[in-house]
Amino acid sequence: MKALYLVLLLAPAFGFSADAPPKVSAQQFVDLQQGNSAFPGFRRAHAKGICVSGEFRANGQLANYSRASLFKPGSTPFIGRLSIAGNNPTAPDLKAPVRSLALSFTSSRTEQWRLAMNTPPVMAVADPHTFYQQIQAIQAGPAAVKQFFATHPQSSEFLAWAAQYQPSGSFAAETYHSINAFYLVNANGQQQAVRWAMQPTVAVAATDLTDADALQQEITTRIAADQVVFDWVFTLADATDDENNSSKAWPAGRQQINAGQIVLNGSSAQLAGDCHAINFDPLVLPTGIKATADPILRARSAAYAESYRRRAKEQLQGALEGSNND
Amino acid sequence: MTNSDRFSLSMRLLHWGMAALVISMLAAGLLMIKSLEPWQLTIMTIHKASGVLAFVLVAVRLINRLRHQLPALPNELSHWQTTVAKASHWLLYGLLFAMPVSGYLMQYFAGRPIEVFGWFRLPAALQVDIQNYALFRELHGWLAFALIGLIALHIGAALHHHFIRKDNVLKSML
Numbered sequence: 129m130k131a132l133y134l135v136l137l138l139a140p141a142f143g144f145s146a147d148a149p150p151k152v153s154a155q156q157f158v159d160l161q162q163g164n165s166a167f168p169g170f171r172r173a174h175a176k177g178i179c180v181s182g183e184f185r186a187n188g189q190l191a192n193y194s195r196a197s198l199f200k201p202g203s204t205p206f207i208g209r210l211s212i213a214g215n216n217p218t219a220p221d222l223k224a225p226v227r228s229l230a231l232s233f234t235s236s237r238t239e240q241w242r243l244a245m246n247t248p249p250v251m252a253v254a255d256p257h258t259f260y261q262q263i264q265a266i267q268a269g270p271a272a273v274k275q276f277f278a279t280h281p282q283s284s285e286f287l288a289w290a291a292q293y294q295p296s297g298s299f300a301a302e303t304y305h306s307i308n309a310f311y312l313v314n315a316n317g318q319q320q321a322v323r324w325a326m327q328p329t330v331a332v333a334a335t336d337l338t339d340a341d342a343l344q345q346e347i348t349t350r351i352a353a354d355q356v357v358f359d360w361v362f363t364l365a366d367a368t369d370d371e372n373n374s375s376k377a378w379p380a381g382r383q384q385i386n387a388g389q390i391v392l393n394g395s396s397a398q399l400a401g402d403c404h405a406i407n408f409d410p411l412v413l414p415t416g417i418k419a420t421a422d423p424i425l426r427a428r429s430a431a432y433a434e435s436y437r438r439r440a441k442e443q444l445q446g447a448l449e450g451s452n453n454d
Numbered sequence: 455m456t457n458s459d460r461f462s463l464s465m466r467l468l469h470w471g472m473a474a475l476v477i478s479m480l481a482a483g484l485l486m487i488k489s490l491e492p493w494q495l496t497i498m499t500i501h502k503a504s505g506v507l508a509f510v511l512v513a514v515r516l517i518n519r520l521r522h523q524l525p526a527l528p529n530e531l532s533h534w535q536t537t538v539a540k541a542s543h544w545l546l547y548g549l550l551f552a553m554p555v556s557g558y559l560m561q562y563f564a565g566r567p568i569e570v571f572g573w574f575r576l577p578a579a580l581q582v583d584i585q586n587y588a589l590f591r592e593l594h595g596w597l598a599f600a601l602i603g604l605i606a607l608h609i610g611a612a613l614h615h616h617f618i619r620k621d622n623v624l625k626s627m628l
Contacts, residue, residue: 155488409566411495419495426493427491440591
């Protein structure tokens with residue numbers, strides 16, 4: 129029995145080939161993300177964030193492409209989270225290179241959808257094991273990052289985006305990308321590969337504030353004053369496009385469909401709000417949306433589950449009692 | 455061999471069918487919590503749907519068992535051996551129920567509906583409850599290790615009966 133168990137544990141390693149990066153497990157991945165100083169009870173990645181709430185107002189434009197009920201004309205409420213990259217729940221907002229928007233739709237007890245979106249439109253790499261090496265390089269410092277990109281030409285589109293990206297002064301003024309592609313499936317069973325982006329409807333210049341919570345304070349004030357709106361824009365792949373490589377954008381000029389508006393109208397500190405408990409695993413999908421074979425997308429469930437399991441257990445053991453993330 | 459020396463055909467089919475299902479599910483579970491490979495999502499989806507099947511099968515199996523006469527254990531067994539044999543069988547039934555129930559509850563509290571072979575979906579909580587998720591997630595893991603241990607004991611005992619005691623116990627299930 130012990131030998132059988134060992135074989136089961138080692139089986140993933142059998143896929144190893146000489147020119148591919150060493151394969152890592154979900155546990156190794158989350159160990160790397162949390163670093164040497166884990167923050168008990170918090171997410172291992174994108175640890176700092178703020179809960180938001182609101183609704184998706186669908187215009188019906190996408191209803192012919194997907195059976196998902198929320199694309200029919202009408203509104204669906206959501207719980208969301210605006211966050212910054214990194215493992216530290218108290219990190220300064222403006223130092224983070226990546227900002228994120230995550231959403232959770234609960235259309236019914238059987239139809240739920242989690243979305244996790246970031247400011248870059250593409251990944252620097254196309255598989256989780258190379259992504260592990262990229263994070264190792266980031267943790268090792270600028271020289272290692274330079275070396276990593278010099279030896280990974282697949283990162284060119286990500287680097288081109290990073291070179292021109294100007295962080296704005298608000299979570300409300302960023303564009304949040306699905307990065308990975310998904311399939312929309314309609315009532316006839318027809319399948320269409322898509323990516324999407326939440327596009328801002330306001331422009332906010334870069335801020336000269338230095339407060340660690342500058343972005344959280346800005347969005348709290350902004351939402352209290354008025355709703356914050358994004359357009360949910362889908363890009364449809366052509367037959368010639370590769371939906372399984374998240375390091376490559378599809379050519380400009382692909383058909384785009386605006387499915388409606390994402391409207392934020394409430395916010396609260398993450399430990400006080402409903403978003404903290406949610407695992408925003410983008411593979412929780414409703415009927416009418418399907419995962420592609422993109423290796424980065426397919427790696428997300430196991431990695432998110434490991435992070436979620438660790439912090440859920442810590443919370444059960446009282447890690448967040450008396451904690452305050454304001 | 456007379457009929458009373460052997461488990462009924464329905465009991466043998468359910469036993470071996472579930473043995474294959476449960477061992478595959480334990481293997482899939484151990485792999486899918488570690489793997490970042492593209493097949494992880496496929497295995498996980500099948501694992502969750504199979505849990506529904508396993509729950510139905512163990513319920514059918516329990517009812518079927520209560521309706522049938524079982525072959526008697528060998529007379530040579532000591533009192534403690536028959537006690538352990540009977541207790542381990544009821545513990546196996548308990549774990550075979552507890553595994554799918556804890557698996558479903560961890561998904562329920564995490565707000566993850568379960569797609570059952572594209573046929574229907576099991577409902578999930580409308581509001582995520584992370585503490586109950588943690589409870590059932592850890593329980594599901596511990597129960598899995600208990601089940602692996604008990605299956606190992608069960609196989610060991612069957613082989614012991616067959617090769618060392620050379621009695622009819624393993625044959626009664628073949």
